[in-house]
Amino acid sequence: MKNELYNSYDEEYKNVIKLLSELPRESAPPNFEYNLSVRIKNRNFDLNSSEKKSLFPWRYFVPATGAVIASVFVFLVLFNDSDSLENPFQIQPKLRSEIKSDLFSSKKILGSIGNNQQINENDVVLKEDTKQTDKSIIEKEENLASNIGPKSELKDEVKADFPFNDNNSTNLDEALSERRLNTKIDRRASLAGRNAPSSFFNGFYIREEVDKEYVEAQKAKLDSLKKAIKMSRIKDKIAQ
Amino acid sequence: MNKKLTEFSDEELIKEFQDNNTIEAYEILVNRFKDPLTNYVYRFLGDRDICTDIVQDTMIKFYLHKDSYKSFAKFSTWIYTIAGNLARNELKRRKRRTIFSLNNDDEDKKIQIEDTSFVSPERETDSQMKGEIIQKALLKVKPVYREVVILRDIEGLSYEEIAEITDLSIGTVKSRINRGRKHLQELLKYIYSG
Structure with missing residues (x-):
């Protein structure tokens, strides 16, 4: 059935088939065999036609070149996000309160390293039930300082920022008033390269008043610590 | 009983060439297939110079890779396959060259037809x-x-x-x-x- 179909096609295209079959036959040039035998005798087996290969293997470098170009293009397109880059001259300076909170969080980290406990900003630590002695607390602090190493500088920094420390009692009112007095000193400055008289200089940053709530929280914390230590001493004495 | 090589079939000749490396058998096969292959490649590509090169390359490949021919196939189909592959490669190469060429004058390509016999x-x-x-x-x-x-x-x-x-x-x-x-x-x- 299928053969009949194709035979019918042969009938349909008989004119074309006739034209093609009547085409003059092309023949090889007279020196074909001679040239071939010369090539074989000389062992010249390089192909004259399309299979002739170039000396430099360009095609092996095409994929690598393509990959490099594509990766550069992708890098330029995806990572050239100029909007995400911040101009350092346009960065707003941090507020005092933010700096303080950062310092407080770093202190918390230090505290958690020592005690494996996290201290919240508003937490008042009451260690009435603790059985730890002063000695153990001091040893822990020493161990912590030795473990932290360079971070102890940060601890000092944290301590230096506040007008009180854990060991001594501090009159906060006095400390604050001192601070206020100190800020009034050296506020006069003159611009370099000008003969203009010195003018009032209030610093590069916006000055902010101390956060009262924060101070209160610290105060309460100190009081609770003192109370806890006192209680533990009393308990020790009773035990003895 | 000994048959002349010229009386051998294509398959017998290639076998002779494979087994005994008889150059005469190779030459007879070249002589038998040079014209049909030239005609085939010329009609496919339409360029006489290139078609002669391709047929020469076909014969060189046949000479070098005679052992890749297996006796269950017809010799004519094997040699036509080689010539066809080379002709197709040439066509691809030409296409690439035409794409990259700035001067693509089809008018310059002249078809050459051999003057074989005298007619009016x-x-x-x-x-x-x-x-x-x-x-x-x-x-x-x-x-x-x-x-x-x-x-x-x-x-x-x-x-x-x-x-x-x-x-x-x-x-x-x-x-x-x-x-x-x-x-x-x-x-x-x-x-x-x-």
Whole structure:
């Protein structure tokens, strides 16, 4: 059935088939065999036609070149996000309160390293039930300082920022008033390269008043610590 | 009882060449196939110089890789396959060159037809013109169709042989031949109608 179909096609295209079959036959040039035998005798087996290969293997470098170009293009397109880059001259300076909170969080980290406990900003630590002695607390602090190493500088920094420390009692009112007095000193400055008289200089940053709530929280914390230590001493004495 | 080499079939000759490396057998095969292959490649590419190079390369490949021929296949299909592959590669290379070429003047490409025998000038001119038109029409047919049409209608090979040469199924070969013929019929309708 299928053969009949194709035979019918042969009938349909008989004119074309006739034209093609009547085409003059092309023949090889007279020196074909001679040239071939010369090539074989000389062992010249390089192909004259399309299979002739170039000396430099360009095609092996095409994929690598393509990959490099594509990766550069992708890098330029995806990572050239100029909007995400911040101009350092346009960065707003941090507020005092933010700096303080950062310092407080770093202190918390230090505290958690020592005690494996996290201290919240508003937490008042009451260690009435603790059985730890002063000695153990001091040893822990020493161990912590030795473990932290360079971070102890940060601890000092944290301590230096506040007008009180854990060991001594501090009159906060006095400390604050001192601070206020100190800020009034050296506020006069003159611009370099000008003969203009010195003018009032209030610093590069916006000055902010101390956060009262924060101070209160610290105060309460100190009081609770003192109370806890006192209680533990009393308990020790009773035990003895 | 000893047969002359010239009386050997193609398959016997290649076997002789494979087994005993008889150059004479190789030469007889070259002599038998140089013209049909030249005609096939020329009709496929339409360029005489290149077609001679391709047929030479085919014979070189045959000489170098004689052992890759297996006796269950016909020698003619094997050698046509080699020539066809080389011709297709040449066509691809030409296409690339045409894409990158700034001067693509098709008018410069002249079809060469050999002056084989003496005929009256009128008939000769008429025959030459007809041949040129048919060749141009053939080159306008898609290579996949052109190849099978040449093998079938010019070289006179069977569908089975064409299927083996082109590595296609017989059904595909037949349909491609008919598509090629149909296209040629449209291109040549003024010749056979007039």
